[in-house]
Structures are given as C-alpha cells and as structure tokens.
Amino acid sequence: MDRYGVIGHPIRHSRSPAIHQHFALLTGQPLSYERIEGTLEGFESEVIRFFAAGGLGLNVTLPFKERAFALAVERSPRAQVARAANTLGMTLEGTLWADNTDGEGLVRDMTLNLGVTLAGSRVLVLGAGGAARGIVQPLLKAGIAQLDIANRTLMRAQTLVRELESVSNEVPCHAFSWSEIPEHPYEVVINATSTAVAGDMPPLPATLFDQRTLAYDLGYGKGPTPFLELARQAGAGQMEDGLGMLVEQAAESFYLWRGIRPPGAEVLRALRAACH
Numbered sequence: 001m002d003r004y005g006v007i008g009h010p011i012r013h014s015r016s017p018a019i020h021q022h023f024a025l026l027t028g029q030p031l032s033y034e035r036i037e038g039t040l041e042g043f044e045s046e047v048i049r050f051f052a053a054g055g056l057g058l059n060v061t062l063p064f065k066e067r068a069f070a071l072a073v074e075r076s077p078r079a080q081v082a083r084a085a086n087t088l089g090m091t092l093e094g095t096l097w098a099d100n101t102d103g104e105g106l107v108r109d110m111t112l113n114l115g116v117t118l119a120g121s122r123v124l125v126l127g128a129g130g131a132a133r134g135i136v137q138p139l140l141k142a143g144i145a146q147l148d149i150a151n152r153t154l155m156r157a158q159t160l161v162r163e164l165e166s167v168s169n170e171v172p173c174h175a176f177s178w179s180e181i182p183e184h185p186y187e188v189v190i191n192a193t194s195t196a197v198a199g200d201m202p203p204l205p206a207t208l209f210d211q212r213t214l215a216y217d218l219g220y221g222k223g224p225t226p227f228l229e230l231a232r233q234a235g236a237g238q239m240e241d242g243l244g245m246l247v248e249q250a251a252e253s254f255y256l257w258r259g260i261r262p263p264g265a266e267v268l269r270a271l272r273a274a275c276h
C-alpha cells in the first residue's frame with residue numbers, strides 16, 4: 001500500500017490520519033496514513049528515512065513546518081511566502097518538494113463550504129506567525145480588496161507586509177500593532193493568533209464587526225473559541241472555526257499527492273457530527 005503520514009511533536013491528538021483515511025475510502029485510493037512522533041534533534045533524518053523506506057508523502061505540523069521548508073529542494077511559491085511547509089513529497093527523480101496548503105484550505109473552506117465571497121472584501125488578519133504567513137498569499141489571490149495585518153509584535157506584521165509588497169503591490173496591505181487596529185467594520189476578520197489554545201485573547205474594538213462580518217478563527221475545539229465569543233458579543237453576522245480549513249488543507253495535500261480531489265465538505269460534515 002502507498003504510504004503517507006503526518007509528523008509533528010506532539011502528534012498524538014492529530015486528526016489528519018482520520019481525515020486522510022476517510023478521503024482514501026471515499027476516493028477508492030489504496031493508501032495507509034500514519035502518525036509519526038518527530039524529535040527535535042532528529043526531524044530531518046526522520047523525514048529522509050521515511051522517504052528512503054518508500055513513503056510517498058508527509059504532512060508536517062508544529063513545530064517542524066519551517067524545518068520542513070528548509071529541508072526541501074523544490075519549494076512552491078506559496079511555501080516561499082510562508083517560509084514554512086505542511087506538505088512534503090518526492091518527485092519521480094527523487095527530489096524532495098515542499099508546499100504549503102494551509103491558505104488554499106482556508107480559502108476553499110470560506111468560498112466553497114461557507115459560500116463567502118472573498119473577492120472585493122476588506123480583510124483583517126490578527127497575527128503574523130506561521131499560520132498568518134501561510135494564508136496571506138492565497139487570500140490576495142482570491143481577489144480581496146484590502147489586507148490589514150495586526151500583530152502583538154508590530155515588527156512581525158511590518159515584515160510580512162513588506163514581503164508581500166515585494167511580490168505584488170496590487171492590493172493595499174497595511175501593518176498595525178494591536179492597539180492601533182482600525183476601528184471600522186471588515187467583511188472578514190481572521191484570528192491567526194494562537195489564542196484559541198491558551199484562551200488569552202486580548203481585547204479588540206467592537207466596531208470591527210457588524211452583521212456583514214465573517215469572524216473566522218483558525219483555531220478550533222469544543223465550543224466557540226474566545227475570539228469567536230468576542231465577535232458574537234460584538235455583533236458579527238457569522239462565526240466559524242478552523243475545522244473546515246483543517247479538512248480542506250488536508251484535501252489539497254491529498255490532491256497534490258494523488259491527483260484526485262477528495263470531497264472535503266462530506267468529510268467535514270462527518271467530523272462535526274463525530275464531535276457532537
């Protein structure tokens with residue numbers, strides 16, 4: 001059987017095996033997909049060993065996405081903007097390639113599963129870490145009209161905006177510190193900080209949200225995240241967590257490896273049903 005897997009540390013709670021096994025079943029693809037507990041000292045040799053033993057593809061999760069990007073020889077443009085990779089594969093010639101499917105997963109979840117029109121929207125991204133880096137270029141490609149990035153550490157947001165401007169300056173992009181976030185409503189506000197995990201969301205102006213605003217948290221878990229709760233109280237029209245992005249980024253990886261697009265929406269429905 002063709003062999004795939006996900007490597008991270010810790011990896012015990014990863015939902016990727018369940019998602020990919022479901023994809024394989026629905027598309028009739030004979031493959032196995034395993035969890036691999038990576039080590040901080042040995043990540044690179046563990047990846048090389050996996051491919052040398054005939055493995056065909058790896059998903060990469062925290063804390064190895066930057067190291068996966070550095071290890072690969074061929075890197076997609078979206079991985080280059082992110083400077084991080086969540087998908088690795090091997091060409092027929094034996095060259096290790098890296099891609100980043102997080103942003104495509106977000107855009108597909110928003111546009112296909114949630115029916116949101118990104119084209120022409122004003123978008124605010126909170127955070128400028130690895131996840132934010134992964135989503136900004138696909139958002140720009142989806143035709144948004146304006147991209148504002150706010151981060152606790154202003155310099156990281158400024159660096160990201162400068163890098164985006166060096167690739168293309170068709171869409172206005174601006175960096176803000178948390179205390180300078182503009183106080184007008186956006187059509188889309190995305191939480192790409194890690195606050196869903198720690199639950200320590202700093203305050204945001206209530207005026208960011210109105211009935212037309214989609215508040216989207218990349219984080220997910222049982223019940224609404226602190227960001228989604230804050231958005232609901234401030235009057236946002238729609239609140240969504242990042243489970244759909246998780247499924248759709250996996251679907252994009254599956255497509256890169258197998259050339260077949262699995263039905264993300266169906267797997268997402270099954271996952272949500274299993275969570276309740």
Ligand code: NAP
Nearest residue numbers: 127128129130131132152153192193194218219242245246
């Ligand atoms: P990261 O690289 O560690 O970046 C963390 C970001 O959160 C930084 O911008 C950091 O600001 C900010 N932050 C942390 N604590 C904060 C606080 N108390 N107040 C304000 N800002 C704070 O993490 P990441 O890889 O970007 O991941 C971010 C989140 O995205 C995680 O929850 C992860 O699970 C989620 N994610 C979801 C998916 C999906 O498929 N749904 C995919 C990828 C990631 P500073 O720069 O100031 O430190």
